[in-house]
Amino acid sequence: xxxxxxxxxxxxxxxxxxxxxxxxxxxxxxxxxxxxxxxxxxxxxxxxxxxxxxxxxxxxxxxxxxxxxxxxxxxxxxxxxxxxxxxxxxxxxxxxxxxxxxxxxxxxxxxxxxxxxxxxxxxxxxxxxxxxxxxxxxxxxxxxxxxxxxxxxxxxxxxxxxxxxxxxxxxxxxxxxxxxxxxxxxxxxxxxxxxxxxxxxxxxxxxxxxxxxxxxxxxxxxxxxxxxxxxxxxxxxxxxxxxxxxxxxxxxxxxxxxxxxxxxxxxxxxxxxxxxxxxxxxxxxxxxxxxxxxxxxxxxxxxxxxxxxxxxxxxxxxxxxxxxxxxxxxxxxxxxxxxxxxxxxxxxxxxxx
Numbered sequence: 001x002x003x004x005x006x007x008x009x010x011x012x013x014x015x016x017x018x019x020x021x022x023x024x025x026x027x028x029x030x031x032x033x034x035x036x037x038x039x040x041x042x043x044x045x046x047x048x049x050x051x052x053x054x055x056x057x058x059x060x061x062x063x064x065x066x067x068x069x070x071x072x073x074x075x076x077x078x079x080x081x082x083x084x085x086x087x088x089x090x091x092x093x094x095x096x097x098x099x100x101x102x103x104x105x106x107x108x109x110x111x112x113x114x115x116x117x118x119x120x121x122x123x124x125x126x127x128x129x130x131x132x133x134x135x136x137x138x139x140x141x142x143x144x145x146x147x148x149x150x151x152x153x154x155x156x157x158x159x160x161x162x163x164x165x166x167x168x169x170x171x172x173x174x175x176x177x178x179x180x181x182x183x184x185x186x187x188x189x190x191x192x193x194x195x196x197x198x199x200x201x202x203x204x205x206x207x208x209x210x211x212x213x214x215x216x217x218x219x220x221x222x223x224x225x226x227x228x229x230x231x232x233x234x235x236x237x238x239x240x241x242x243x244x245x246x247x248x249x250x251x252x253x254x255x256x257x258x259x260x261x262x263x264x265x266x267x268x269x270x271x272x273x274x275x276x277x278x279x280x281x282x283x284x285x286x287x288x289x290x291x292x293x294x295x296x297x298x299x300x301x302x303x304x305x306x307x308x309x310x311x312x313x314x315x316x317x318x319x320x321x322x323x324x325x326x327x328x329x330x331x332x333x334x335x336x337x338x339x340x341x342x343x344x345x346x347x348x349x350x351x352x353x
Contacts, residue, residue: 001057002221002333004340010057011137011332011339012064018136019335020064023343043292044285050250055153133236133331164201166261166280169193174273182270191262198254202320212323217332219244220325222318224333234338239330244322247299251321252314256291264290 001010009023036045173180173190180186205211226242228234264287268279295314301307325333 001054002224002336002340004344007340007343008053009336009339010060011336012061013328013332014064014138018138019133019332020138020140021335021339022060022140023339039293040289043289043296047288047292051154051157052150055150055157059149059153133334135328135331135335137335162281162284165194165197166284167277168197170273170276170280174276184266186270187262187266190265191258194261195255195258198258199317199320202251202317206320215321216323216325216329219322220329220333222246222249222322223325223330224337228337228341234334234341236327236330236334239334240327244324245315245318247302247311247315248295249314249318249321251318252311253291253295255314255317256294257287260291260294261287 002008003026005026007023007025009021012020012022014020036042169190172193173186176189177186180189206215220239222244223239223242224234225246226244227239230242232238232242261283264283265279268276268283270276271279298307298311298314302311
């Protein structure tokens, strides 16, 4: 899944070997509002945005895997006159052989922002001429899942995340209070437990074959983005050579959240257990906003040695959530990235972060 300045796209490998490409426009007014560009506010906006679209995309890909989602028909029968408003994938984005690196806050992202669902299902089958992509690409503009099912999914996901990584450490430290007291040692222990749970969770789920495949696609996203930002041709050969570590990865963001939480919770001290539990839930947005700004600064000034040293742990953690992708997975990443780049060249730049 890739997010550009004007659209978000996801490419899904179909059972017949083709690629199903879904694209949606970003809600421009959502990003052009001055408030959403304020420091600390913009991180919360994009994080919430990412949660919503990420959940919808996972539900969409699950429907494709189960055959419940339309995956297109023959070229003759599936082409609709209403599809003429979409740019064809048979043409790569207009850019020089050595593409100039765009500003740090307008790079295409392997995550996505808010979207406006298109109303009319459109499916167009084309033979892709993207460099190194040999698969037939089917474009789908069917609305993604939403409504009550999405709300339930988000509530369950957020509840599980907050319970496991924020409330459980509080409970464990409370049990150990006779040994560690109520000072900095208890706060540090809470942070260490939170970090151990995060690393352990990633390591455990990474052992499942289905999740490993997801992590391969995650690696393909990073490789494609790194290839583009390096100014190399966006084809399988060059994407394969790129790194699967990226400074703006959500995995690194989670590590920054853990570190920031230690200092934020220290400001509260050690109130009664009930107050501590409430604070861990209420302050999650505050911690996420601070962590986003720190990650953004790190990506912007990564050229400095001290910043690279500070970011080394978060980049190393990406080894748990990325795997080396195969050529087919890199083709999907190229197709999604090329689609959002194509739209970015056709529309005026919009500052999204």
